Amino acid sequence: MKYETQKIAYQYFVAATLLFGLQVIFGLLTGAKYVWDYDPLMNIIPFNTSRAIHINLLVVWLLIGFMGGTYYLVPEEAETDIYSPRLAAVQLYLFVAIGVAAIIGYLAGWSWGMPFLEQPTVLKFGIVIVALIFLFNIFMTMMKTKKWTVIQGVLLGGLVMLALLFLFGIFFVRNLSTQYYWWWWVIHLWVEGAWELVAGSIIAFILLKMTGVDRELVEKWLYVEVGLVLFTGIAGTGHHYYWIGTPGYWLWVGGIFSALEPVPILFMVFDTLRDVREKKIEIENKIPLYWAVGSAVMHFLGAGVWGFAHTLPQINKWTHGTQVTASHGHFAFFGAYVMINLTMIYFAVPRITGVVRKGHGRSLVALRFMVFSIFFMVLALAIAGIVQSYLQRILGMDYLTTQDYLKLWYAVMWVSGWGVVTGVFIYIFDFFSMGRPPKITA
Amino acid sequence: MTLSQGRAIFIWGTVISTVIFLGLTYDSISKMPKRTHAEELSDAVADGKWTWQRYNCNDCHTILGIGGYYAPDLTKVMSQRDPEWTKQFLKDPHKVWPAKRRMPNLHLTDNEIGNLVAFLTWVNGIDTNGWPPKPMAVAAAGSTPLPGEAVFRAQGCSACHKLNGVGGDIGPDLTHVGSTRTPDWIKQQLENPRSHFPNSPMPSFSKLSPKDMKDLVDFLSSLK
Ligand code: HEM
Ligand code: HEM
Numbered sequence: 001m002k003y004e005t006q007k008i009a010y011q012y013f014v015a016a017t018l019l020f021g022l023q024v025i026f027g028l029l030t031g032a033k034y035v036w037d038y039d040p041l042m043n044i045i046p047f048n049t050s051r052a053i054h055i056n057l058l059v060v061w062l063l064i065g066f067m068g069g070t071y072y073l074v075p076e077e078a079e080t081d082i083y084s085p086r087l088a089a090v091q092l093y094l095f096v097a098i099g100v101a102a103i104i105g106y107l108a109g110w111s112w113g114m115p116f117l118e119q120p121t122v123l124k125f126g127i128v129i130v131a132l133i134f135l136f137n138i139f140m141t142m143m144k145t146k147k148w149t150v151i152q153g154v155l156l157g158g159l160v161m162l163a164l165l166f167l168f169g170i171f172f173v174r175n176l177s178t179q180y181y182w183w184w185w186v187i188h189l190w191v192e193g194a195w196e197l198v199a200g201s202i203i204a205f206i207l208l209k210m211t212g213v214d215r216e217l218v219e220k221w222l223y224v225e226v227g228l229v230l231f232t233g234i235a236g237t238g239h240h241y242y243w244i245g246t247p248g249y250w251l252w253v254g255g256i257f258s259a260l261e262p263v264p265i266l267f268m269v270f271d272t273l274r275d276v277r278e279k280k281i282e283i284e285n286k287i288p289l290y291w292a293v294g295s296a297v298m299h300f301l302g303a304g305v306w307g308f309a310h311t312l313p314q315i316n317k318w319t320h321g322t323q324v325t326a327s328h329g330h331f332a333f334f335g336a337y338v339m340i341n342l343t344m345i346y347f348a349v350p351r352i353t354g355v356v357r358k359g360h361g362r363s364l365v366a367l368r369f370m371v372f373s374i375f376f377m378v379l380a381l382a383i384a385g386i387v388q389s390y391l392q393r394i395l396g397m398d399y400l401t402t403q404d405y406l407k408l409w410y411a412v413m414w415v416s417g418w419g420v421v422t423g424v425f426i427y428i429f430d431f432f433s434m435g436r437p438p439k440i441t442a
Numbered sequence: 443m444t445l446s447q448g449r450a451i452f453i454w455g456t457v458i459s460t461v462i463f464l465g466l467t468y469d470s471i472s473k474m475p476k477r478t479h480a481e482e483l484s485d486a487v488a489d490g491k492w493t494w495q496r497y498n499c500n501d502c503h504t505i506l507g508i509g510g511y512y513a514p515d516l517t518k519v520m521s522q523r524d525p526e527w528t529k530q531f532l533k534d535p536h537k538v539w540p541a542k543r544r545m546p547n548l549h550l551t552d553n554e555i556g557n558l559v560a561f562l563t564w565v566n567g568i569d570t571n572g573w574p575p576k577p578m579a580v581a582a583a584g585s586t587p588l589p590g591e592a593v594f595r596a597q598g599c600s601a602c603h604k605l606n607g608v609g610g611d612i613g614p615d616l617t618h619v620g621s622t623r624t625p626d627w628i629k630q631q632l633e634n635p636r637s638h639f640p641n642s643p644m645p646s647f648s649k650l651s652p653k654d655m656k657d658l659v660d661f662l663s664s665l666k
């Protein structure tokens with residue numbers, strides 16, 4: 001750590017870590033409702049509430065992690081302290097408060113009711129304020145020195161894009177098809193656009209710092225990768241416009257562009273491996289590197305391979321709206337954004353706390369537990385989804401009847417879910433054993 | 443490759459894709475009112491959409507294939523179900539359809555229920571480029587089902603009765619009902635179930651139009 005104010009990131013990582021734990025517990029609760037027909041909690045936490053909390057916590061903790069990562073990264077790149085650490089703290093408390101209000105609201109039946117964007121409108125405006133404070137603070141920090149690196153530029157670009165896109169998810173539209181048209185600008189253009197920019201620049205920063213390869217090399221490839229991500233991903237939004245009341249040409253445009261989306265993700269794998277191979281400095285703490293390489297591979301499998309598998313309209317027609325989508329959603333979010341956040345945390349936290357640990361076995365146990373369990377979980381969901389598509393779309397079986405045939409795979413999903421939770425709790429324990437930051441002086 | 447070539451890829455990649463995407467967005471938004479027969483999007487439909495959102499239906503059910511996968515997709519549900527049946531179902535789901543996986547009673551008002559049915563009826567008319575696809579097996583068989591089969595489906599009979607292994611256990615299996623009951627007996631059962639079984643939980647279907655009733659009786663009688 002070079003700048004005192006980078007410490008502010010630690011609080012963000014604490015919040016992210018705890019919410020991650022809560023998220024997977026709600027995953028188990030949601031999954032249990034598939035395994036047992038009778039739901040004793042049906043009138044207290046029904047499936048929809050439980051699912052909303054599970055996926056909201058996911059998005060919120062990942063965003064908090066990205067913000068923490070940004071607060072850690074920007075001072076080092078811009079070579080100056082954070083403009084206002086106090087504002088950064090206020091922003092975190094406000095965000096967490098809104099998150100808590102949203103969850104209590106869901107439990108009380110207060111919802112805006114579009115998936116992932118269930119937050120009631122007042123709370124959405126609160127989130128906009130949080131985003132504005134955050135962007136202001138980051139921008140002012142960068143303006144202090146006006147040292148623009150490519151890593152910083154891509155990061156800022158990703159964050160601004162992320163905030164702007166959220167605006168398309170705030171307003172009520174009378175026409176369901178149009179509402180969903182804009183809804184995908186948030187959901188798709190986040191994970192296959194803005195978030196890739198944020199994650200890409202964070203990974204570039206970590207690889208640069210850890211391996212000591214030339215900045216020019218890292219930044220050149222960062223440009224190429226995010227350039228191809230946006231080239232394929234923006235028009236690739238069309239893979240969600242096949243069946244929602246949109247014109248037929250999206251079957252072509254969405255199919256062709258989105259089929260190319262795995263290309264930049266594959267580049268990222270090569271890029272990561274090359275940086276590690278050509279490292280110029282001896283790496284003492286290899287943990288973040290394990291996570292970075294793991295993430296590159298899992299990102300490619302979950303988003304690239306699993307995404308490609310159902311992105312062409314000829315296939316999507318049969319799998320759309322089945323457990324195939326759930327399988328891909330879990331794999332991609334985990335491989336890309338969960339693992340990148342944990343990479344950042346394992347990179348930054350020891351540098352903030354200054355605690356040097358002998359051995360790092362526990363982190364790798366957490367990594368293995370999570371990766372293997374998620375893998376079984378998404379395999380079970382993929383099988384469930386393929387069987388479901390067959391029974392429902394080929395044989396014409398009624399939806400509820402198909403569910404009886406999927407029980408076994410739901411059980412495998414749920415048991416694997418316990419493996420994920422175990423891995424996450426080992427990680428949480430490990431996180432808190434990395435020490436605390438020394439008190440901020442001044 | 444140099445840094446400035448990398449930057450060029452970034453800029454041009456982004457610009458080209460954005461231009462294509464925004465252009466098609468403009469075109470789509472101008473064509474979607476027609477494809478979604480927006481002229482029929484009444485206030486009741488919009489209120490129904492809001493009710494749909496307020497109760498967070500979408501985190502259990504998919505609609506247009508998007509949402510939770512826990513409950514049936516509702517995009518084309520109104521081609522399958524009768525509006526009256528749907529209203530009764532929404533009033534008390536488990537009573538009308540005692541499925542193993544239950545839908546909670548949301549305690550909706552009659553007004554909300556009416557709006558929801560208007561909303562789902564409107565959604566049913568959206569041109570979805572043929573999604574969900576016609577089941578391949580049915581499409582291949584090419585058989586035209588008897589009109590009574592549609593009535594059977596719309597009235598939700600399979601909530602209680604099995605046909606060829608599919609359906610509930612509340613009432614008897616109807617796979618071969620035509621070989622044990624006469625058409626007149628079936629008609630009587632539909633109009634007044636208690637005349638045959640004094641404690642029957644089965645509702646009366648005397649509200650069916652004469653044509654639907656005849657089609658349904660013909661269909662059931664054909665099940666030998
Ligand atoms: C890290 C990047 C990605 C993440 C986090 C992600 C996540 C998701 C999620 C959560 C959904 C479900 C949304 C919903 O309906 O609720 C989804 C849908 C989908 N994704 Fe991805 N995705 C990623 C990348 C990709 C890529 C690269 C492709 C294609 C090559 C792809 C193809 C699809 C398709 C086709 C669907 C629609 C599935 C359906 O028809 O129901 N995704 N994605
Ligand atoms: C204990 C482990 C977990 C279990 C048992 C679990 C279970 C579930 C269930 C049952 C759903 C609802 C699917 C539906 O709508 O039918 C769901 C949704 C979702 N979960 Fe998890 N989950 C777990 C962990 C995770 C993790 C670690 C992530 C992120 C990497 C995640 C991301 C998601 C996403 C993105 C969705 C929405 C999927 C979509 O729209 O297609 N879950 N989860």
Ligand SMILES: [Fe+2]
Pocket residue numbers: 188192236237239240
């Ligand atoms: Fe997408």
